[in-house]
Each structure stands twice: as C-alpha cells, then as structure tokens.
Amino acid sequence: MDTVFIRGLRVETRIGVYSWERRIRQILRVDVELASDNARAATSEDIADTVNYAEVADRLHALGVAQDWTLVESYAERAAATILDEFDTPWVRIAVTKEVRLPQRTEVGVVIERGRHPGASA
Numbered sequence: 001m002d003t004v005f006i007r008g009l010r011v012e013t014r015i016g017v018y019s020w021e022r023r024i025r026q027i028l029r030v031d032v033e034l035a036s037d038n039a040r041a042a043t044s045e046d047i048a049d050t051v052n053y054a055e056v057a058d059r060l061h062a063l064g065v066a067q068d069w070t071l072v073e074s075y076a077e078r079a080a081a082t083i084l085d086e087f088d089t090p091w092v093r094i095a096v097t098k099e100v101r102l103p104q105r106t107e108v109g110v111v112i113e114r115g116r117h118p119g120a121s122a
C-alpha cells in the first residue's frame with residue numbers, strides 16, 4: 001500500500017482537561033499517514049491524482065482554531081473523520097502528540113487508525 005504522510009505538523013489550539021489549560025494555547029504535533037495510489041500521480045504528474053498534503057495540513061490547522069478541545073482523543077477523532085470525508089482515501093492513521101511539563105517534559109498522546117486499510121483481508 002502506498003501512503004502520503006505528514007510528519008511533525010504543529011497545530012496551535014486550546015486543549016486540555018485542566019482549568020489552567022483553558023487560558024492558554026498549546027501546540028499539538030500531528031503525524032498523519034493516509035492510503036493513496038501514488039503510481040497514478042507519478043505517471044500523470046497531476047496533483048489531482050493524489051491527496052494534496054498541503055490541503056490536508058491546512059484542514060488540520062483549521063480544526064485547531066475552529067474550537068477548543070478537552071482531550072487529544074477528540075481532536076484526533078475529528079481530524080481522522082475530516083480526512084476520510086474530504087479527501088480521496090479509504091484509510092488514515094493519525095498520531096497526536098502533546099508536550100506536557102509535569103513531572104518532566106514528556107510527550108503524551110494518541111494514535112488512531114480509521115477507515116479500511118487497502119491491504120486488509122475481507
């Protein structure tokens with residue numbers, strides 16, 4: 001299976017469980033992998049024959065400003081649904097990473113896969 005990916009996309013948003021997090025904006029790092037038939041675009045050299053990763057990145061940024069979030073799970077779920085709805089792909093994997101300060105600088109987050117993987121058996 002071919003993929004198109006985005007790694008290390010920084011999305012600024014208001015997100016968190018705690019009240020102090022309601023007063024600040026934080027950066028999420030978003031990594032996306034989506035199924036794509038890259039051979040077709042490689043032959044045609046036409047961006048219309050593939051998933052435009054710049055457009056995907058714009059949508060993920062837009063989700064960050066569209067609303068406040070409580071859980072990273074919620075942002076990841078909405079991001080996956082948006083990609084499956086708006087782009088020509090049957091499957092997406094998204095990792096959303098948040099850097100938290102306590103007890104040390106630690107990366108936490110979620111990874112989800114949604115849709116049907118083209119290589120999956122019936």
Ligand SMILES: Nc1nc2c(c(=O)[nH]1)N=C([C@H](O)[C@@H](O)CO)CN2
Pocket residue numbers: 015016017018021070071072073098100101
């Ligand atoms: N599974 C999750 N656990 C936690 C989340 C979350 O989004 N998903 N969020 C927090 C806090 O907002 C934390 O990130 C503040 O540092 C705690 N646990």
